[in-house]
Amino acid sequence: MxxxxxxxxxxxxxxxxxxxxxxxxxxxxxxxxxxxxxxxxxxxxxxxxxxxxxxxxxxxxxxxxxxxxxxxxxxxxxxxxxxxxxxxxxxxxxxxxxxxxxxxxxxxxxxxxxxxxxxxxxxxxxxxxxxxxxxxxxxxxxxxxxxxxxxxxxxxxxxxxxxxxxxxxxxxxxxxxxxxxxxxxxxxxxxxQYSTWDQHPQPQPDYIKFFALYSKYPVVEILTKVGFKYFVGAKLFDQKTYSCINWRAKRFHEVLRLSKQDLNLVLKGMKGLNPMQLRLFQMSRKDSAPPTLQEIKSFFTKSVGDVLNELNVVLKYSSLRKAVNYIRKQIRICETYRTCSALLIAWRDYIRDCETLELDLSHDLILYPKNLYEEHQRTMSLVKTKIDEISRKKMLKRADDLQKYAFEDQRYIIRPPGNADEIIEEGKTLNHCVARYADSHAKGKTTILFIRLKDKPESPYYTMEIRKNEITQTRGFKNSDMTDEVKQFVDQFKKTKLTKRSNRKEVAI
Ligand SMILES: [Zn+2]
Structure with a gap:
C-alpha cells in the first residue's frame, strides 16, 4: 500500500x-x-x-x-x-x-x-x-x-x-x-517532437494511444519516416502486423528482423511492398535458396490475397521457393484448385492430415504429393477412420451444447452436426475437407455448423466453421464460396447469434 x-x-x-x-x-x-x-x-x-x-x-x-x-x-x-x-x-x-x-x-x-x-x-x-x-x-x-x-x-x-x-x-x-x-x-x-504523431490521424483524436505507443517504442518514428507507417497504424488499432516488427529491438535492421544487407534490399524494393510479402521475405532468409524480394512480390500479388496463415503451416516443412514451385505445378495439375489460396488451403489441410496420421513430412514424396487433390482425398478418408468412439460420444454432447447456434429464415437453416458421421458425410457430399475438423469439433476446439436449404434439410449445402465466436470459413461444394443470398443469410446469423455477450464463451469440453 x-x-x-x-x-x-x-x-x-x-x-x-x-x-x-x-x-x-x-x-x-x-x-x-x-x-x-x-x-x-x-x-x-x-x-x-x-x-x-x-x-x-x-x-x-x-x-x-x-x-x-x-x-x-x-x-x-x-x-x-x-x-x-x-x-x-x-x-x-x-x-x-x-x-x-x-x-x-x-x-x-x-x-x-x-x-x-x-x-x-x-x-x-x-x-x-x-x-x-x-x-x-x-x-x-x-x-x-x-x-x-x-x-x-x-x-x-x-x-x-x-x-x-x-x-x-x-x-x-x-x-x-x-x-x-x-x-x-x-x-x-x-x-x-519527432514522434511523427501528426502523421497518424486518430479516430479519437486525443493521441493518447499514439503517445503511449511511442513512449514504449520510439522506433515508431523511424518506421513512419522510412515508409513502414502501416505497421504503426496496425499496432495502434489492433490490426495485423504479421509479426513483421520486433518492437523492442534497438537497431533498425533488428526491428525489421533482417540482416543489414537484407534491410538494404527491402529499402530499395519498398515500392508496392505489402506486409505479407515483407514477412515472407523475412521468413525465407534462412532457406538454402531463398527467393529474391522481387520474386516474392511478383508471385504473392494482391490477387493471391492473405495466405500467411496457410503458408505458416506449409513453411514448417518446406522452403518458400519449393512451396511456390509446388503451388505453381499443382494449380496446373489439379483442376479443383484454380487459385493459389484454394490450393494452399487444401495443402495445409493435407499437411495437418499427415500430422494427425503421423506421416513423415520430412520426405518430399509425402510433403509434395504428385497430385495433391487425390492424395488429400486419401488422407481425409484415413483421418475419418481415426475418429474414435470417444470423440463420437463427445460429439453427441457438443450437438446438445451447440443448439444455441440453431438459426433459420424462410429459405435456410443453420444447425450443429448431430454426430461425427454427419460431418464426414458433409465432407464427402460437398467434396471438401470438413471431415478433418471432426476431431477438433468434438473436442470443442472449433465449431462446425451446417447450412441447409429449408426444403432439403438432409442435403449438405454449405459448411461453416466458427472459432472464438467468429466465422472463420464458410464453404460449399468443392470449397466454393458463398452465393450472395447465402452470404446475406450468414450475415443475419452473425448479427443474431455471434454478437451477443452470452455466446462469447466457447464451451471447452
Ligand atoms: Zn459579455
Missing part, C-alpha cells in the same frame, strides 16, 4: 498543482464557446440583459427575444438570449477535454495529458455560474530507455490503470475535444 502511495505521489509531481490557465482559456474560448448566454428581464418596462461570459449587466435596446442570438455589447461574444423567467432546470453545457502540457519536473523528456469533464450549469443562479472541472484521467508519457506511459483514472479515487487508454469514446459526451495546440506546445523541445 505504501509503495503504491509513493508511486502515486511521484506520478502527481509531474502535474501542475492547479488547473493551468492554458486549459481554462482553451475551455472558455474554444470548447465551451457556445455556452454564453444573455439573460433578459424587464424592470418597470425597461429591458435589461446580463451576460454570463463577462458578467456585465446592461440596458438593452429593448427588443431582445428569447432563444435568438445577439452580440454582448461589452465583450462582443455571440450569445444566446434566454428569458430570466424561463425554466433553466436543464440548461447546462458540458464537454470532454484532453489537454497536454510539459511535465513539471522533467519538461525536457516527459509530457503529461489530462482529461476533464467540464460543465457550465445554469439551473441555479445564472449570475454565479462558474465552469466546473472534473478531472477523469491523468497521463504521463516519459521518453527514455526504456520509456513508458502511465495513466491514472478516477474511479471514486485515483487508480492506476492497467493499460493506458483513451476515455474519449466512453465519455458519452457529444462535445469531445483535444487541443492540438497544447500537443504542439508540450512536445516542443522533447523527444516527442
Amino acid at each position: 505504501k509503495a503504491e502511495e509513493k508511486e502515486n505521489r511521484e506520478f502527481n509531481r509531474h502535474f501542475p498543482k492547479s488547473i493551468s490557465q492554458g486549459i481554462k482559456d482553451y475551455v472558455t474560448d474554444t470548447v465551451l464557446k457556445d455556452s454564453r448566454y444573455i439573460f433578459i428581464r424587464r424592470v418597470a418596462g425597461v429591458q435589461f440583459g446580463y451576460c454570463t461570459h463577462c458578467n456585465n449587466r446592461f440596458r438593452t435596446t429593448g427588443d431582445l427575444k428569447h432563444n435568438n442570438s445577439t452580440k454582448c455589447p461589452h465583450c462582443r461574444s455571440n450569445c444566446k438570449i434566454k428569458n430570466h423567467g424561463m425554466s433553466r432546470k436543464y440548461l447546462s453545457d458540458q464537454a470532454f477535454v484532453v489537454y497536454y502540457e510539459k511535465s513539471r519536473i522533467n519538461p525536457d523528456t516527459a509530457i503529461i495529458a489530462q482529461a476533464y469533464k467540464v460543465y457550465r450549469n445554469y439551473s441555479g443562479d445564472y449570475m454565479k455560474v462558474e465552469t466546473e472541472y472534473v478531472a477523469v484521467a491523468r497521463y504521463l508519457f516519459e521518453s527514455g530507455n526504456p520509456g513508458r506511459a502511465t495513466m491514472y483514472e478516477r474511479w471514486g479515487g485515483w487508480q492506476k490503470a492497467q493499460s493506458v487508454h483513451s476515455l474519449w469514446a466512453q465519455s458519452s459526451c457529444s462535445n469531445c475535444r483535444c487541443s492540438m495546440d497544447s500537443i504542439k506546445e508540450a512536445i516542443q523541445g522533447t523527444p516527442f
